[in-house]
Amino acid sequence: MSTDTPSPARPALTALREELPSLNPTMRRVAEAILADPDAAGSLSITTLGARADAPPATVSRLAGRLGYAGFPQLRSAIAVENGRNAQDGWARDIGSAITPRDSAADVLDILAGTAARALREAVSGIDIGAAQEAAAVIAGAERVLLYGEWGDSVALRELHLRLQRIGVAAWFLEGGPVTVRTLSATLTSRDAVVVLNRSGADGIAARLLADASSAGAATVAVHGAPGSAVDEAAGISVFTGIRDGEVWTQHYSGRASDTLVTSLLWVLVAQLRSVDGTRRYVDDGALEDPR
Template sequence: MNTSGTIAQASPLHRIREIVPELGGGPRRIAEAILADPLRAGESSITKLAATAETAPATVSRFARKIGYQGYPALRSAIALDNGRTAQSGWERDIGTAITPGDASRDVLDILAGTAARALRDAAAVIDLPLVERAAEAITRAERVHLHGEWADSVSVRELYLRLLRIGVPVWAHDSGPRTLDLVARTLTERDVVLALNRSGKDPEARQLLRAARRVGATTIAVHGSPDSALAKEAALSLYTGVRNGSVWTQHFAGRESDTLMTSLLWLLVAQRRSADPTMRFVDDGTFEGPHGTEDLSEAP
């Protein structure tokens, strides 16, 4: 986990959400009590939180150390600080609550801005950079790169496609059905890279494409919001975006921010590598030598 610098520090609430699936008994009740009422947790004594979670104060201390704090006082201070950030970002309400038709425009804007800021901060703290670097190296050296993402997943995939295309990467984007993906799979070789983006990690077509690519020796990359998903296990390089897949719209919005962060990081790392290699095309400078001379692409996407 990258913990260098204040911006990259994951919030304590994010750390707790990440670890909940691994917990049981008293530790799980502590985590659920904190997540159910972060404001109260930021002010509670260790005995009060233990009583709420129906466990012992010593268990609360061990829980705090388990998620990276020296003890409960340090965890409580971090939660209180996070609550302050939340208020400053316009997060007076739970981001899991749907925005209602009666909300003022300023409230809607504050919720969206706060959601995006939190998502980026949390994602930056947990993205596995060495793994992303390996993915970027594979894309840089690939003979062909195939990208797949459907519906909302296709938004970040489409931008990644355009960015890679502009720096000379032989890349294709596929957002159509299983028949097309089956045809794509038949053309793959061990010199190709296949990247599938699917937040839930449950898309059977994405899994099938990665499985087919793996059979022929192609490098497989999964970008997702579910580390324990079937898709994550199907790929050689499993890139968790740092924000878990959610069940309500504001959580999906947060996830999309982390998707964009991941795909932007990928293409920039690829651009760096291509720029440093004289045998490859340099980073696009905004111009393109077309059949009728130089065209200005400075206003292109």
Template structure:
């Protein structure tokens, strides 16, 4: 599950998105109404919002309390503040904005840039840095590191693979079929580490890789966008990227931005652990080099 984060330090709208899977039907309607019109919610009275959502004001108060706010006025203020920050920064598009055939190129650029910016900001509030530190220690101490991700899940992982190799980590990217993956898992030992990236959290092959690797004693790391999923539950160290898997392409796009953020941070943490010389620095090609 995502780490517990004080309400005041996390984006209110992202907190609502994260809460939706566990809400009852009434609270879910309220959350969806707020997410559908954040500007309206940031200036609405509790009775007006209750009317639009078909809920009682008490349900809205309970939702606010569940999210960690003192009541609806505090939640409304947080939403209004978030709306103001978005407008001030120019990123007024919400994550999940759909791109239509009628959108101009400038509109599409605005949607994509705004989506990526919001995704990175929102992800920071949910990424469990302590788990990434554990994952980095496991990778840095392993004799061999095997990485698996299929199709779009492979994008951020392939970059991580390249960068791990550049700092001397014996790393392999495995993109073959189930038979080959099973053969690879049969060679694993307690000195190996396996990293799987699967945004949906439901991929059977990814879950099987984690299961087989753990059976062989290897340390396992799962990077995902679905807390509570089989992939989340199947690893020794599970890292939620802070953005859930969604239904429209811009959800997918925002998730990939958070994947890259997590794998980039993971690489830096591994590099720090492998560097015995604190005078070393990062140079332009992404490797490590001496200050001198």
């Protein structure tokens, strides 16, 4: 075990965790009190922290010195700075840097609206219209359409499911986990079509479903945000939404806007095909009726 004096250049909380096993019982209680509630430790007085740890203030000072600080006030400041940095890093990892915790509600609304508008403009240039038309044709002509998407991927796909049913397409949304998906995939035939939506392109269940459906002779369509991914490669018809998958929420938000654009495009194209071939027609009250 090293006996060198730790450098204060190390993050304070990291240094505490590393030193914890080598501390005497009293000093360890102080370190554990800090680590248990680092937000509070960044603002507590030396007396209050000592009382929480059942340790004298002198022990708190010695712990600060052991970590390379001139005294507890310097250690406390380092902890406070690290707390702020961690909070900001957590926000950036989760939501991204486009929106900050200090933005007003009006600013957040403007940023989200602008993000969606830019995403849709970018998506238009990246969507393969030919692939979308081909996908719509197999959906319109299938005896049965099975749709699969998990978590956020399901949002746009569930709307497509409802709208396909509204125009008379026999469509089912697959849910219930991998067992249900495997069971239903075993019933597929060449008269069926499978549509998956997977923004990351890395969903193993989606890729396996596409492979099984293809083996059964069913038409397969993947709507995705990851060209070259497993889901992209497994599909007979691949429709890239024009926006690549991202790491933070604001990037996912952009991608979801493009997901909805593509699934809406597919629905309208299917509706056009079914209208032209006389399968269904619209009436004045907005309902759908059989032309016969």
